[in-house]
Amino acid sequence: xxxxxxxxxxxxxxxxxxxxxxxxxxxxxxxxxxxxxxxxxxxxxxxxxxxxxxxxxxxxxxxxxxxxxxxxxxxxxxxxxxxxxxxxxxxxxxxxxxxxxxxxxxxxxxxxxxxxxxxxxxxxxxxxxxxxxxxxxxxxxxxxxxxxxxxxxxxxxxxx
Amino acid sequence: xxxxxxxxxxxxxxxxxxxxxxxxxxxxxxxxxxxxxxxxxxxxxxxxxxxxxxxxxxxxxxxxxxxxxxxxxxxxxxxxxxxxxxxxxxxxxxxxxxxxxxxxxxxxxxxxxxxxxxxxxxxxxxxxxxxxxxxxxxxxxxxxxxxxxxxxxxxxxxxxxxxxxxxxxx
Numbered sequence: 001x002x003x004x005x006x007x008x009x010x011x012x013x014x015x016x017x018x019x020x021x022x023x024x025x026x027x028x029x030x031x032x033x034x035x036x037x038x039x040x041x042x043x044x045x046x047x048x049x050x051x052x053x054x055x056x057x058x059x060x061x062x063x064x065x066x067x068x069x070x071x072x073x074x075x076x077x078x079x080x081x082x083x084x085x086x087x088x089x090x091x092x093x094x095x096x097x098x099x100x101x102x103x104x105x106x107x108x109x110x111x112x113x114x115x116x117x118x119x120x121x122x123x124x125x126x127x128x129x130x131x132x133x134x135x136x137x138x139x140x141x142x143x144x145x146x147x148x149x150x151x152x153x154x155x156x157x158x159x160x
Numbered sequence: 161x162x163x164x165x166x167x168x169x170x171x172x173x174x175x176x177x178x179x180x181x182x183x184x185x186x187x188x189x190x191x192x193x194x195x196x197x198x199x200x201x202x203x204x205x206x207x208x209x210x211x212x213x214x215x216x217x218x219x220x221x222x223x224x225x226x227x228x229x230x231x232x233x234x235x236x237x238x239x240x241x242x243x244x245x246x247x248x249x250x251x252x253x254x255x256x257x258x259x260x261x262x263x264x265x266x267x268x269x270x271x272x273x274x275x276x277x278x279x280x281x282x283x284x285x286x287x288x289x290x291x292x293x294x295x296x297x298x299x300x301x302x303x304x305x306x307x308x309x310x311x312x313x314x315x316x317x318x319x320x321x322x323x324x325x326x327x328x329x330x
Contacts, residue, residue: 077300078320085323113306113315114297122322 016156024068024094025150028143031067031091033084036074038101038133055143066091069146071139072123075103076116083121095150096126098142101133104152109130111154163187168245169194172214180206185238193250200236200253200262207238207265216240216249219265222275224283228309233257234285255285264290282307293310 029054032042046052046060061067064087076084088097099119102108105128107117119125126149127142165173176196178185183206186197196205210216221239232254241248254264264287265272276287277296284305287293294300299320304311 078322084325085325112313113311116322122325 010149015109016055016145017154021151021153024155026146027117028055028057028068028096028146028150029059029061029066030057031064031070031087032060032062033070033072033087034074035072035076035080036103038073038104041133041136042071042073042100042139045136045139050140052140052143055140055147057143064088065092067091068094069096069098069125069143071100072100072104072119072125073100073133075108075110077114077121078116081116081119081122084119088123093152094150096146097123098127098129098139098146099123099125099131100139104131163189163194165189165194166247168214168242168247169249172196172210172247172249175209175213176206182302193248195252196248196254197254200255203236203238203251203253204263204265204268207240207268210240210249210251211268214242215244216242216247218243219269219271219275220248220278222265222272224279224285224307226283226309227309228256231256234260234283236262236279260285261288263288264284266290275321281305284308 032039034042041072044050046058052058057069068091070088070091072084086093099105103110103115104119105125107115109132116122127145129138129142131138163173173187180198180202183199183202184196185199186195188195219238220241220286221237223237223239225235225237227233227235234255234257236253236255238251239248240251253262260283262278262285264276265278267289273290273292274296276290277292279285280287280293281285281295281297282305295302298306302320304316304319306315
């Protein structure tokens with residue numbers, strides 16, 4: 001069929017790190033945290049036109065236990081921050097976070113008493129996406145940046 | 161200022177000035193709407209009268225304003241609509257800065273429940289005889305009233321807690 005016929009009786013070598021990173025980076029399942037209008041663009045990102053499944057990220061699970069990337073899409077108020085942090089804490093390691101749009105990154109135009117001025121006040125954000133709302137391509141770009149980050153990580157540690 | 165009232169609203173104003181002569185403070189029009197200012201002590205009676213006698217069965221909104229004056233600082237506004245007559249009327253009452261308090265109209269319109277909770281949340285106007293006088297938006301332990309003029313737009317730093325970023329080490 002595929003690789004095995006090309007290899008014949010031979011074999012190939014690799015590192016566990018690269019194998020695990022390859023698997024992880026191509027199956028980064030998002031935890032959609034849709035809070036405002038950015039969530040509409042996030043749906044387009046998962047839909048057939050922009051097609052996040054090309055990157056293995058089409059599985060929007062709505063379950064923190066089965067997710068790897070949290071996409072915070074929209075403005076975060078102080079009451080919601082506690083729920084988001086709780087969901088984030090329920091996600092199994094390793095996990096990554098995308099702050100999608102101006103509001104999730106900095107508070108955006110919601111410069112007022114009820115809105116957290118950037119979700120990095122309580123979450124470790126890996127990628128920020130600019131735009132209001134960002135186009136789905138921009139979110140795909142953030143996802144690709146996360147993939148790059150995963151691929152350069154040391155995923156397996158020697159336990160000595 | 162001369163009032164241009166149609167038949168329905170003229171009836172309302174006439175009825176009010178007859179029944180609540182001492183408590184009717186002002187009637188004026190602005191931007192095509194009619195406003196009636198009453199003494200805060202009679203708000204429930206006036207609302208009851210407008211609903212029963214003039215068919216204002218729909219309470220569209222209750223809200224406050226901070227006039228930021230030294231006397232009668234807060235203004236409470238009821239936005240009443242009569243679907244049958246297709247009329248809208250605003251009933252206002254002024255409240256003092258110290259301990260602003262007025263009786264709830266939840267007994268007349270059920271919808272006043274959440275409107276009054278929001279007015280309490282934002283301005284600190286308390287409603288007596290309200291079935292559930294709690295904050296509706298802000299956290300329960302929040303100490304300020306954000307729509308008051310002296311409240312800074314960006315809030316008081318540290319007045320609302322953010323979640324712990326190291327939950328395992330609590």
